[in-house]
Amino acid sequence: MNKKPRSLIRIIIPVVLTLVTIALIVWPMLAGGQYVVLDPKGPIGSSQRDLIVISTILCAVVIVPVLILSAVIVWRYRDKPDNKAAYEPNWAHSTKAEAIWWTVPIIIIGLLAIVTIRYTYDLEPSKPLASEKAPVTIQVSSLDWKWLFMYPEQGIATVNTLNIPADRPVKFELTADSPMNSFWIPQLGGQIYTMSGMAMTLYLQADHEGQYWGSGANFTGEHFAQMRFDVNATSEEDFDKWVNDVKQQSQPLTQETYNTLAEPGTSNVAYYSSFPEGLFQDIVTKYVIDGQGAHSKHGGSADEASGAKESTTQDVDKSAN
Amino acid sequence: MLERLKEFASEFFVTGDPLIYGADVAIGITMITIVAVLTYFKKWGWLWRNWLTTVDHKKIGIMYIIASIIMLFRGGVDALMMRLQLAMPNMDFLHPEHYNQVFTTHGTIMILFMAMPFMFGLFNVIVPLQIGARDVAFPFLNALSFWLFFLGAMLFNLSFVIGGSPDAGWLSYPPLSELSHSPGVGQNFYIWGIQISGIGSLATGINFLVTIIKMRAPGMKWMKMPMFTWSVFSTCIIILFAFPILTVTLALLFLDRFAGAHFFTLDLGGNPMMYINLIWMWGHPEVYIVVLPAFGVFSEIVSTFSRKKLFGYKSMVFAMLIISFLSFFTWAHHFFTMGSGADVNAFFAITTMLIAIPTGVKIFNWLFTMYRGRIRMATPMMWTLAFIPCFIVGGMTGVMLSVAPADFQFHNSYFLIAHFHQVLIGGVVFGYFAGLYYWWPKMFGFQLEEKLGKWAFWTWNIGFYVCFMPQYAVGLMGMTRRLSTYGWDTGWWELNFVSTIGAFLMGVGFLFQVAQIADGIRKYKSLKASADPWDGRTLEWSIPSPAPEYNFAITPRGDDVDEWWEEKERRAKGIYPPEQPLEPIHMPKNSAIPFVMSIFWFIAGFGFVFGWLWMAILGLAGVGICMIARSFSYDTDYYIPVDEIKRTEASLRGSV
Ligand code: HEM
Ligand SMILES: [Cu+2]
Ligand SMILES: [Cu+2]
Numbered sequence: 014m015n016k017k018p019r020s021l022i023r024i025i026i027p028v029v030l031t032l033v034t035i036a037l038i039v040w041p042m043l044a045g046g047q048y049v050v051l052d053p054k055g056p057i058g059s060s061q062r063d064l065i066v067i068s069t070i071l072c073a074v075v076i077v078p079v080l081i082l083s084a085v086i087v088w089r090y091r092d093k094p095d096n097k098a099a100y101e102p103n104w105a106h107s108t109k110a111e112a113i114w115w116t117v118p119i120i121i122i123g124l125l126a127i128v129t130i131r132y133t134y135d136l137e138p139s140k141p142l143a144s145e146k147a148p149v150t151i152q153v154s155s156l157d158w159k160w161l162f163m164y165p166e167q168g169i170a171t172v173n174t175l176n177i178p179a180d181r182p183v184k185f186e187l188t189a190d191s192p193m194n195s196f197w198i199p200q201l202g203g204q205i206y207t208m209s210g211m212a213m214t215l216y217l218q219a220d221h222e223g224q225y226w227g228s229g230a231n232f233t234g235e236h237f238a239q240m241r242f243d244v245n246a247t248s249e250e251d252f253d254k255w256v257n258d259v260k261q262q263s264q265p266l267t268q269e270t271y272n273t274l275a276e277p278g279t280s281n282v283a284y285y286s287s288f289p290e291g292l293f294q295d296i297v298t299k300y301v302i303d304g305q306g307a308h309s310k311h312g313g314s315a316d317e318a319s320g321a322k323e324s325t326t327q328d329v330d331k332s333a334n
Numbered sequence: 335m336l337e338r339l340k341e342f343a344s345e346f347f348v349t350g351d352p353l354i355y356g357a358d359v360a361i362g363i364t365m366i367t368i369v370a371v372l373t374y375f376k377k378w379g380w381l382w383r384n385w386l387t388t389v390d391h392k393k394i395g396i397m398y399i400i401a402s403i404i405m406l407f408r409g410g411v412d413a414l415m416m417r418l419q420l421a422m423p424n425m426d427f428l429h430p431e432h433y434n435q436v437f438t439t440h441g442t443i444m445i446l447f448m449a450m451p452f453m454f455g456l457f458n459v460i461v462p463l464q465i466g467a468r469d470v471a472f473p474f475l476n477a478l479s480f481w482l483f484f485l486g487a488m489l490f491n492l493s494f495v496i497g498g499s500p501d502a503g504w505l506s507y508p509p510l511s512e513l514s515h516s517p518g519v520g521q522n523f524y525i526w527g528i529q530i531s532g533i534g535s536l537a538t539g540i541n542f543l544v545t546i547i548k549m550r551a552p553g554m555k556w557m558k559m560p561m562f563t564w565s566v567f568s569t570c571i572i573i574l575f576a577f578p579i580l581t582v583t584l585a586l587l588f589l590d591r592f593a594g595a596h597f598f599t600l601d602l603g604g605n606p607m608m609y610i611n612l613i614w615m616w617g618h619p620e621v622y623i624v625v626l627p628a629f630g631v632f633s634e635i636v637s638t639f640s641r642k643k644l645f646g647y648k649s650m651v652f653a654m655l656i657i658s659f660l661s662f663f664t665w666a667h668h669f670f671t672m673g674s675g676a677d678v679n680a681f682f683a684i685t686t687m688l689i690a691i692p693t694g695v696k697i698f699n700w701l702f703t704m705y706r707g708r709i710r711m712a713t714p715m716m717w718t719l720a721f722i723p724c725f726i727v728g729g730m731t732g733v734m735l736s737v738a739p740a741d742f743q744f745h746n747s748y749f750l751i752a753h754f755h756q757v758l759i760g761g762v763v764f765g766y767f768a769g770l771y772y773w774w775p776k777m778f779g780f781q782l783e784e785k786l787g788k789w790a791f792w793t794w795n796i797g798f799y800v801c802f803m804p805q806y807a808v809g810l811m812g813m814t815r816r817l818s819t820y821g822w823d824t825g826w827w828e829l830n831f832v833s834t835i836g837a838f839l840m841g842v843g844f845l846f847q848v849a850q851i852a853d854g855i856r857k858y859k860s861l862k863a864s865a866d867p868w869d870g871r872t873l874e875w876s877i878p879s880p881a882p883e884y885n886f887a888i889t890p891r892g893d894d895v896d897e898w899w900e901e902k903e904r905r906a907k908g909i910y911p912p913e914q915p916l917e918p919i920h921m922p923k924n925s926a927i928p929f930v931m932s933i934f935w936f937i938a939g940f941g942f943v944f945g946w947l948w949m950a951i952l953g954l955a956g957v958g959i960c961m962i963a964r965s966f967s968y969d970t971d972y973y974i975p976v977d978e979i980k981r982t983e984a985s986l987r988g989s990v
Contacts, residue, residue, distance in 0.1 A: 034796050038803040041832045046825030050743045050810040064740045072730040079697065083722050086701055090640070092708040101706040105643035114698035115649070118691040122733075126687055129737045130680045136739040137676045192510040193606065195671060195746055199812045203742020206672045208607070209509075209600050213673045230746035232503055232816040234510055235430050300601040 049199040049226055054246075055218045056142060057202030064132050071125050075117065138205050139214035141182065148182035148216065151175070152293040155187075155194035155207040155229060158236040159280040161271075163288050167256045170266050172274065172283040176255050179222045179246040185215040188297045190275050195231035198244050204230050212297050219246035239279040259284045268292075348498050351432070358495055387924040389473035390883055394480045395458030396777060399770065401484055402452035405443050408491065410844060412440035417801075417837040420830050423822045433818035434501035435520070439494070441504025446528060447487040449624040449758070452766045454483070454538050456627060457566050459777050460769075461542060463874035463881060464560045466551025466890040471544040473922040474970070475537050481932035482534030489939050490527025493520055497943065500524035503816065505613050506587070508598035508606045513591050519943050525588045526939035530932075532581055539573030542566055551873065554892025557651070560872045561637075561644055561895075564651050565630025568658040569623050575662065576619035583612040592945065607672065614665035622661040625757065626654060628765025629696060632718050635772055636700045638868055639715035640707030643896060646699040653692035660689050670738045671745050679738040686736035693729060697722065712868070713787040717768035720795050724760030728753060731806070749809025752802045759798055767847075775863030779880040783861070786850035794843030801836025804829040865987075871896040878986040884919045884974055887983050916980065918973040925970070931960035 053059045089098050141148065152163040163170045177183050187196055189207040197204035201217040219225065229240035247255065264270075266285035271292060274280065289295075348354050372378050385393060415436050419428040428436060458476070462469055470476050493499045500520035502511040511521050546567045550559065559567075587609065589595040596604040637644040644650065666674060666682040700722065709715065731753040735741050744750055775781050808829040813820065820826055854861060866875040873890055874881075876898045894900045901911075938953025940946075 030792065030796060034799055037800045037832055037835070041804055041828035042807045044828045046808070046811045046829065048807070048810045049812045058743075061740055061743050064737060065734065065743070068734050068737045068740060072733055075694070076726050076730050079701075079726060080723055083701055083726075086704050087709060087719060090704055090707050090709050092641075092710045096708070099706045100641075100708055102642045104706055105645050105647065105703075110702065111646050111649050111695075111699075114695055115691070118694040122687045122691055125733070125737065126684050129683050129687070129739070132737075132739045133680045133683065134676045136742075138673070138742070192515055193507065197746075197812075197814070199743060203739065204671050204745060205742070206669070208672070211673075226812050228812070228814060230814045232434075232507075232510070234502075234515060235434065237434075238430060238817045238819050302603055 053200055053202070054221050054223060054225065055201040056220065057136060057217055058200055060132065060136055061203055064128070067128055068125060071121055071128075075121050136203075138203075138216065140216065141184070142216045142218055144182045144218070146181045148184040149178060150184045150186065151177070153185050153187045153196055153207065154293065154296050155189045155191055155196070155233070155240070156275050157191040157234060157277040158229075158240050159274070159278075160196075160227075160229070160240060160242050161274065163293055164256070165293070167260075168287050169256055169259045169263075170285040170288040171259070172280050172285075173242045174282045174284075175227060175242055175244045176252060177219060177244065177246050178249045178252040179219045181249070182216055182218045185217065186293065187213045187215060188293065190296045190299060192233045193231055194229045194233050194240065196227075197230040198225055198227040200225045201244070206231060209299065210297065210301050212293075219244070222246050222248060235277075236279045242282075260286045262286075266292075346496060348495055353432075354495060361495065382926075383924065386929050387477075387926045389469075389477045389922045389924060389928075391458045391462050391470050391473065391476060392777070392881060392883075394476055395455045395460075397480060398451045398455030398458060398483070399777075401487065402448050402450075402455060405448040405451070405487065407844070409440050409443040409448055410841060412436045412443070414837055414841055416440065417834040419818065420820075421834040422831065423820055423824070423827050425819060428818065430818040431501065434816070435499035437816060438500050438503055438506075438524075439490075442490065442500070442524065442528070443487075444758075445504065445620065445624070446531065447483075447490065449762050449766070450531075450535060451483055451487075452770075453569075453624055453627050454479075454535075456631070456766065456769045456773070457538070457542055460773055460874060461545060461563055461566050462549070463776070463877065463885060464563050464872050465546065465549060465554060466873050466886060466892050467545065467549040468885050468919065469922065470541050471549060472541050474925055474928065474964070476541055477925065478928035478931065479534035479538040479541065481928045482537075482935060483531040485932045485936040486527050486529070486531025486534065486939070489530060489936055489943075490523055492940075493523035493527075497523065505617060507613075508587065508590070508604075508609050509600045511587065512599050514600065521591065522588075522943040522945075525584050525591075526942055529581065529584055529588075530935050530939050532577055532584075535573060536577040536581070539570040539577065543570045543574065546570075551890050551892035554897075557648070558892055558895050558897075561633035561647070561650060562627070562630035562872075565626045565633070565654060568654045569626045572619045572623050572626075572658050572661060576616045576623065579612060580616040580620075583609060583616065588942070592942070610669055610672070611665070614668045615662070618665045618668065619658075619661045621754075621758075622657060624762045625765070626657065628721075628762050628769075629654065631765045631769035631772070632700060632721060633703075634872065635714045635718045635768055636703045637896075638772075638870055639710045639712060639718070640704045641710075641869070642703055642707035644699070645702040645705075646695075647895060649695055650699055653695050656692045657689055660685060660692075664689065667736055667738075667741070670741045683736050683738040687733060690729060690733050690736075697726060712771075713782075713784055713791060714768045714772035714868075716788070716791050717764045717771065720791070721760055721764045721768070724756060724764065724798070728756030728760050732757065744809065746814050747809035748805045748813045748815060751815050752805035752809060755802050755805075759802075772868065773874075775867045775879045776874055777880060778858070779863055779878075780854060780858040780861040781863045781867060782850055782854045783857075786846050786853060790843045790846035790850060792843075793839050793846060797836045797839025797841075797843055799836070800839060801833050804833045804836075808833075866898075871899040873898055876901065882982050882986060884921060884979065887916060887919075887979050888914050916976045918975055919979065920971060920973055923970050923972055925964075925967075927960050927964050927967075931957055934960060 050065070051062055053062045090096070150165055152165060154161040159173050161170065161172055162175050185196065187205060187207045188211060189209045191209070193209075194207045195204045196207055196215065198217065201219055205213050205215045207213065223246055225244040225246065227242045227244045229237065233240070263284040263286045266288040268289050271289070372381060385397065388394065415428060416433065419425050419433055458470070497519040500506065500516070500523060502516055502521060506521065506524055509515055546559070546563060586595070586597040590597050590599055590604070596602040598604050598606050598609040600606070633644055633650060664682055664686045666678060667686045670679050670682070731749070735744050735750065735753060771782065771787065808826050811824070811826055811829070813824070813826050863879045865878045867879070868875070873892065876890065877886060891897070934953045934956030936953070938950050938957065941949030941951070941953055
């Protein structure tokens with residue numbers, strides 16, 4: 014008689030605590046905020062979202078049963094005087110059982126590995142996207158603590174804001190005039206590092222018009238938190254119009270302005286009607302001696318990088334003509 | 335003159351922040367109190383003889399653990415400060431500069447000065463007892479390792495009040511950590527704090543490898559070793575191969591900063607990416623260094639508290655050895671986004687996933703150890719049971735991160751932060767807590783009361799999920815790590831706010847633990863522990879709590895994994911081992927050299943930090959003299975006579 018209420022409390026307290034915990038976790042997940050990674054607006058982001066979903070399901074197939082199994086085992090074999098479950102203190106080996114739990118993870122990981130390899134080659138960032146339209150090239154430099162975007166084909170430049178035409182591949186060429194950062198627009202696709210002495214390539218595309226969140230993802234010092242930018246994906250006409258506006262309404266980016274810009278500090282959004290020829294290439298090779306790239310040997314991207322450099326020079330030539 | 339002194343002082347001491355002045359005052363008061371208490375109670379001699387010069391593995395272990403709990407406090411305060419700063423958008427509690435220092439010291443301290451020494455503490459206290467040895471293979475070196483760790487950690491912590499803290503992240507990527515971007519002395523503190531304690535870590539690794547290989551009790555074949563000892567063995571193998579990489583990497587970085595070299599600089603052919611490869615060639619194995627012993631602890635506890643043999647012993651050993659091997663081939667998963675190409679990324683993605691297989695097998699074996707057992711819910715077992723789901727989920731998000739193209743979206747985001755805290759807290763910290771509770775009576779000779787311990791357990795666990803689950807979500811919302819602040823327009827604040835609540839709950843959990851220990855110390859006389867309070871299975875439970883300084887009066891045999899359990903069964907059947915005559919026991923003598931030598935290392939490190947060559951040379955000369963002094967000291971050991979052993983045993987065991 015005396016025992017009953019106590020054991021009831023012992024059940025109620027954990028249940029209440031669990032519910033409170035879950036509520037605390039779930040409430041903010043529903044409020045505000047946008048799950049940008051799970052709400053992609055371009056082909057790369059979509060494939061990555063699919064991959065996230067596939068890998069989550071594959072993992073969940075194993076871990077959900079295991080979680081349930083753990084709970085059941087702990088409950089069933091707890092030390093209670095009246096527990097009638099079997100007790101076999103010396104049962105410590107079973108080849109059959111162990112074979113099962115070596116095999117199950119091997120199969121799951123095997124499947125996941127196959128999927129991963131396929132996607133790794135498919136989504137290699139320097140691989141051009143399939144599209145009838147020619148990509149637009151944008152040269153990205155991470156500075157301390159702002160982003161500089163140069164549009165070699167349009168001949169303009171911006172700071173901390175990025176405009177792209179929707180529904181057309183964008184070829185980003187990326188470098189840094191500062192410690193290594195990482196260029197990330199979650200709704201379009203995954204990030205890539207920006208590094209001095211090296212021109213990385215990243216193809217992305219926005220399928221829809223809209224404004225997307227972009228930021229630096231790799232820590233670069235004091236005002237790293239200020240390194241964010243909006244990405245405005247617009248129609249082709251609006252993009253051209255915007256380019257014209259920038260050309261007409263802003264000052265050119267001269268070598269001197271660039272030098273000031275490159276000094277450590279934060280910056281507002283800025284637009285430039287032109288930029289010095291070959292500036293991107295200069296930034297890439299700023300610290301490189303005699304063409305001996307500091308990272309000229311760099312896994313699979315070495316050729317990519319030098320390829321990028323060539324095309325960069327061409328692009329710049331084109332826009333200068 | 336006075337002016338120059340003032341100017342020097344304002345650069346030498348960190349100034350201008352009330353938090354730091356507060357810390358200065360707190361440190362000052364603590365120091366004075368310690369000195370006053372020691373003097374008043376005339377405890378200086380006791381401190382010197384019993385602790386500062388000891389070579390006893392059990393005392394060294396205890397000192398490691400005390401130091402690591404202090405560091406847990408420091409790292410935890412850092413964590414709470416960060417969480418406070420992130421609780422709301424546009425908070426003005428920590429300036430970016432401070433925020434950067436705080437996450438850097440938090441990460442470095444938690445991994446290198448909290449997890450590592452906690453782990454070494456458990457090694458020290460338990461491994462010799464578990465394998466039936468009188469001490470470790472090299473007791474003098476063991477003491478030296480401890481003092482190197484301790485003074486390295488002190489040097490690192492000093493940066494808080496003198497010179498300024500490092501702020502380039504816990505792995506200090508160049509060029510950010512180079513002179514060009516971090517001109518202050520903070521980075522030097524980072525380098526020398528880690529270097530000095532790193533020598534100690536490497537030496538400990540070697541020491542325990544030799545101890546386990548050479549000093550096992552007669553009859554204890556490899557496959558009869560307790561699982562914790564196996565985990566220590568696997569970890570020490572990793573230490574042996576990984577720590578030299580760290581030492582060399584940091585030495586090169588120091589040459590860049592100190593001697594104008596260009597290994598990792600931006601200019602003149604330096605290659606920062608080389609550093610990133612090197613540091614992760616140590617860094618990834620490092621996380622397995624700290625987690626494998628936790629696996630060992632869980633194995634012991636699961637079996638003891640289920641009153642059942644550990645399931646799948648051979649699989650467990652095999653799994654652990656594979657993990658230590660594979661841990662060296664996954665480092666590039668920390669920079670899938672550095673443009674290494676699809677071949678490289680695919681390779682490292684697969685090797686990373688492979689580790690999930692042996693880890694999964696271990697989980698199944700723990701579960702089936704409980705299956706058909708009898709599970710007792712004492713605090714060590716509760717932490718173990720909390721570990722299992724936490725690690726399963728953390729392991730799952732780890733596998734998700736290893737899917738290279740998906741990691742392009744997770745990398746550097748709060749999703750990653752949530753993942754590694756889940757495995758580091760749920761795996762490593764829970765594991766060491768479990769070990770501490772489990773072996774507490776063996777270390778100190780009294781039991782802790784469970785009540786406060788259970789409060790601590792629940793607040794820690796609830797706090798953990800409330801803190802870190804929202805971080806997975808906010809990562810998917812695009813929040814990147816190491817952000818000192820964020821705007822209202824991001825939509826991140828609810829999640830961050832809840833996360834902060836969780837962090838403070840964990841802080842409360844820590845306070846409960848402190849209260850539990852304080853309460854235990856107050857009542858220790860009434861809480862006296864027997865030799866075998868948990869009905870244990872391995873040899874450490876066959877000797878009194880706390881263990882006498884020579885551990886085993888008679889060298890035990892180790893014919894079975896659960897030797898002590900088997901022995902108890904035999905005794906229950908009335909079969910007693912044959913009486914053996916006692917013999918004098920050979921013991922190492924105390925030595926002041928490890929302590930003194932480490933002080934000289936500290937002086938040398940301090941000199942290097944500030945570029946004061948005279949001081950560095952002075953310190954190194956002191957180190958050299960200590961080495962010479964040690965080479966010429968022949969009076970390093972003694973024998974405990976049989977009479978004294980008899981007296982000790984009689985007083986400890988009563989009539990047994
Ligand atoms: C007690 C609860 C803890 C809380 C609330 C906490 C919180 C945090 C926070 C807020 C950050 C900074 C995230 C950022 O700004 O990027 C961080 C980073 C980190 N934490 Fe913890 N932490 C805790 C425990 C631990 C433990 C136990 C470990 C290791 C054993 C650990 C290892 C790290 C590491 C390595 C970093 C990365 C530092 C860096 O970015 O350089 N933390 N933690
Ligand atoms: Cu590179
Ligand atoms: Cu890793």
